[in-house]
Structure formats: structure tokens, C-alpha cells
Amino acid sequence: MKKVVVASLLAFAAISATGMAGSGLAFAQTAVNLGSGGQGGVTMQPEEFKAYDDAVNKQTTPQTQAPALEAYLKAYPQSAVKADVLQRLMIAYSSMDPAKTIDAADRLLQVDPNNLRALTFEVYFRKQTADAATDPAAKQAALDAASGFATKGLAATKPKDMPQADYDTLKATATPIFYTTIGAAALNKKDFAGAIVAYKAELSAVPPAATTTPGQVLQDTYLLGTAYYGSTPPDLFNCTWYATRAAFYAPEAYKPQLQPLASYCYKKYHGGADGYEAVTAAVQTSINPPASFSIVPAPTNEDIVAKTIKDTPDLATLALSDKEFIIQYGKPEDADKVFATVKGKAVEIPDAVVVTASDSSLTVSVSDDAVQAKTADFTFNMKTALKTLPAVGAKVTLTGTYASYTSKPLMIIMSDAEIVAPKKAAPVHKAPVHHK
Numbered sequence: 001m002k003k004v005v006v007a008s009l010l011a012f013a014a015i016s017a018t019g020m021a022g023s024g025l026a027f028a029q030t031a032v033n034l035g036s037g038g039q040g041g042v043t044m045q046p047e048e049f050k051a052y053d054d055a056v057n058k059q060t061t062p063q064t065q066a067p068a069l070e071a072y073l074k075a076y077p078q079s080a081v082k083a084d085v086l087q088r089l090m091i092a093y094s095s096m097d098p099a100k101t102i103d104a105a106d107r108l109l110q111v112d113p114n115n116l117r118a119l120t121f122e123v124y125f126r127k128q129t130a131d132a133a134t135d136p137a138a139k140q141a142a143l144d145a146a147s148g149f150a151t152k153g154l155a156a157t158k159p160k161d162m163p164q165a166d167y168d169t170l171k172a173t174a175t176p177i178f179y180t181t182i183g184a185a186a187l188n189k190k191d192f193a194g195a196i197v198a199y200k201a202e203l204s205a206v207p208p209a210a211t212t213t214p215g216q217v218l219q220d221t222y223l224l225g226t227a228y229y230g231s232t233p234p235d236l237f238n239c240t241w242y243a244t245r246a247a248f249y250a251p252e253a254y255k256p257q258l259q260p261l262a263s264y265c266y267k268k269y270h271g272g273a274d275g276y277e278a279v280t281a282a283v284q285t286s287i288n289p290p291a292s293f294s295i296v297p298a299p300t301n302e303d304i305v306a307k308t309i310k311d312t313p314d315l316a317t318l319a320l321s322d323k324e325f326i327i328q329y330g331k332p333e334d335a336d337k338v339f340a341t342v343k344g345k346a347v348e349i350p351d352a353v354v355v356t357a358s359d360s361s362l363t364v365s366v367s368d369d370a371v372q373a374k375t376a377d378f379t380f381n382m383k384t385a386l387k388t389l390p391a392v393g394a395k396v397t398l399t400g401t402y403a404s405y406t407s408k409p410l411m412i413i414m415s416d417a418e419i420v421a422p423k424k425a426a427p428v429h430k431a432p433v434h435h436k
Contacts, residue, residue: 052081054068055085062091066100073086086118087115102121109122116174117170123150123178126146140189147181150179151178153178175202176202179201180198183202184223187226193231195224196224196231203224225243236269237295240262240269247259248280269298270296272298275295301325301329306330326338328407330407344402347401352398354396359385360386362379364377364378379412383416384418396420397422
């Protein structure tokens with residue numbers, strides 16, 4: 001992918017250009033007439049013209065042209081064609097030395113702050129440096145620096161002497177590079193909203209075909225899905241769409257890396273894997289989910305409560321876990337109905353896991369969910385003060401009377417509680433031994 005981007009940048013630099021003899025590259029620039037004092041051009045003394053001509057037209061490789069251009073700039077620091085020379089120098093370095101490319105771009109921007117080519121090279125090579133960084137702080141700093149240049153690039157204005165068509169072509173090439181970098185900087189620091197805005201803008205700035213072929217845009221389609229998943233609360237619908245589209249168009253070798261997020265978001269949103277083939281079909285027709293597209297969401301907790309109450313003639317027959325679910329997520333009147341079936345009744349609960357203990361009360365985990373989460377869902381207020389406290393995490397059998405409850409957070413309060421002592425094993429009677 002990097003080779004493709006570099007080739008794209010070099011092509012980008014060559015658009016609507018004047019020839020750079022011997023270099024195989026071309027670069028758009030303001031027309032200059034050198035050495036002859038031509039009208040509207042730049043007049044140079046013979047020795048300066050020779051140095052310029054040697055550097056620009058007589059060097060056949062970037063490796064030889066770069067030092068020649070540096071020598072020219074050192075000898076003529078106030079050259080009238082300084083911006084042109086710095087552009088050529090930046091391109092020469094871009095094929096062999098990222099750090100020197102950035103340095104040349106820095107110098108060019110001092111002369112021409114709106115130079116779109118320099119801003120693009122700054123963004124691309126600074127992001128490349130960030131991608132290689134292993135220290136998290138250094139990585140974020142490099143991404144933020146690249147993102148800053150990308151923001152400047154998006155705001156850059158057209159030079160007066162550049163044809164509109166040429167500028168539009170340059171802008172079309174640069175814009176996706178700017179947005180992918182802004183998105184990467186935002187996503188790396190968990191600014192999911194910022195990443196979403198940037199990646200969606202990138203998808204809007206490229207030809208549709210670029211969103212279906214392997215490359216940075218398809219990768220960013222997946223990262224857009226991850227940004228939706230990371231949002232608070234997670235946007236599972238959009239996560240499903242963009243992760244599925246990325247997984248569908250990804251090369252076979254990469255599908256196993258992308259598909260799990262797409263499937264997870266769908267199952268979490270829909271409540272199961274059924275119907276997923278409709279999503280796979282739909283993502284092939286549009287970059288973004290159409291207004292007409294929908295996924296049937298999983299029933300809400302409130303929906304489950306309403307259905308359970310409707311389908312259960314005798315609420316007293318519900319399992320304890322179902323009663324807890326209704327108390328926690330149901331309407332107040334539904335929770336009251338369920339609790340009324342047990343209020344005032346004594347019960348023995350075995351294997352309650354102790355969460356906290358005092359001489360007057362124990363909080364314990366009873367339901368499977370509470371045990372798994374290691375949180376208390378019952379409070380047993382003791383009938384008499386405990387002389388010996390059970391250890392946290394110990395399993396105890398308790399008796400008590402349902403007294404009251406709170407739904408958020410869920411807590412069922414038991415009164416007149418006691419710890420049931422383990423039953424002693426029945427004595428074993430051995431047959432007498434008869435001696436002969």
C-alpha cells in the first residue's frame with residue numbers, strides 16, 4: 001500500500017508541470033525566463049544561472065540532483081526562484097530520505113505557506129514516521145503534528161497563477177491523504193467523534209471505486225466501523241455497516257481479521273446472527289447506509305419484561321433470576337407486581353457468595369449474573385448480631401424474609417436473617433467386630 005501511495009504522490013507532484021530535464025519528473029511552477037532578462041521573467045547573473053541550470057537540468061538522478069540543489073540554495077539563499085528550487089529538492093528527497101523531505105517541505109512552507117504540495121508531503125511523511133513509532137506518546141505527538149499540517153492543507157487556497165483545473169486535480173489527490181491522517185490522530189487518542197467525521201469525509205472525497213479496492217480507503221472504512229463501536233454508547237448499527245463493507249471487499253487473507261467485528265456488532269444490535277446476509281448484500285450497493293436500510297434491533301430489556309409478564313399467568317412461578325430482571329428493568333408497577341408475590345415470605349437461599357460482612361448484615365451475590373460480576377444483589381439484615389463473620393467470597397446458606405427492594409442499583413432486602421449452620425453428618429454405625 002505504501003508503494004502505491006508514494007507513486008500517487010509523485011504523480012501528484014507531476015501534474016501540469018514544466019519539464020525537469022533528465023530527472024524523469026515534472027513539476028508545476030510559475031513560468032520563469034532565466035539568463036536572458038526575458039520580459040516578465042527572472043534575470044540571473046551568468047554564474048548563478050549556470051549553478052541553477054546544472055542542478056535542475058544536468059542531474060539525472062535524485063541522488064545527484066539533491067546535493068546540487070542544496071549547493072545552489074547555500075550559494076544563493078535569496079534566489080528569486082527559491083520556492084521552485086525547494087519544490088524540486090523536496091521531490092528529489094522524497095524518493096530516498098523522509099526526514100530530508102520533511103526538512104525541505106518545512107523550508108518551502110516558510111517561503112510559500114499555502115503550498116499544497118509541501119503540505120501534502122509533510123502530512124504523508126510525518127504520518128509514516130508516526131506509524132513506525134513504538135512509544136505511545138511519541139506516536140501521538142507525530143500523528144498530531146501530521147494532522148495539524150493536514151488541517152492547514154484543507155484550508156489552503158489556490159495560487160493566483162495556477163489553472164483551476166490543475167489545482168482541482170491536486171486538491172483531489174491531497175484531500176483523502178489529509179482526512180486519513182486527521183482520522184488516525186483522532187482514533188489513536190480515542191476521539192471517536194473526530195475520527196468518524198474525518199473518515200466519512202475521506203470516503204466522500206474519493207471515487208466510489210476506491211472504496212472497494214484494497215488500500216488505505218478500504219482500511220479506513222474498517223477503522224470507521226471501529227470508531228462507531230468505540231463511541232459512547234457504541235453505535236452498533238453503523239459499526240455493522242462499515243465493518244461489513246470493509247470485510248466484504250477485503251482480500252481473502254484479511255477477511256478473518258475484519259469479519260469478527262462486523263459479526264459481533266450485528267449480533268449485539270440484532271440479538272442473533274439470523275438475517276446477516278441482507279447486510280452483506282446491502283453494503284455492496286452503497287458506501288454509506290441508505291435511509292431506507294434498517295436492521296431489526298434486538299428486543300430491549302423493557303420489551304422482554306413486558307412479554308414475560310404478558311406470557312406468565314402466575315408471576316409467583318417465575319425463577320428468581322427472572323424476578324430480579326423484572327425488578328431491575330421493568331416499569332415500577334411491574335416490579336411491584338413481581339415483588340408482591342414474595343414480600344413477607346421467608347425463604348432459605350443456599351450458596352450465597354459473601355460480598356461484605358458486618359455483625360448486623362451481609363451483602364451477597366445470589367443470581368448467576370451477580371456471582372459472575374462479583375456484585376451483591378441481596379442484603380440480609382441479621383435477626384441477631386453475628387459473633388463470627390464469614391469471609392468475603394465464602395458461600396453461606398441464609399434464611400430471611402423478603403422485606404423491600406431497590407431497582408437501580410438492584411438490591412433485594414431481607415429481614416430477620418440468619419446463617420444456617422451446615423448440617424452435621426449422621427453418625428456412622430459400624431458393625432461390631434466378632435473375634436473367633
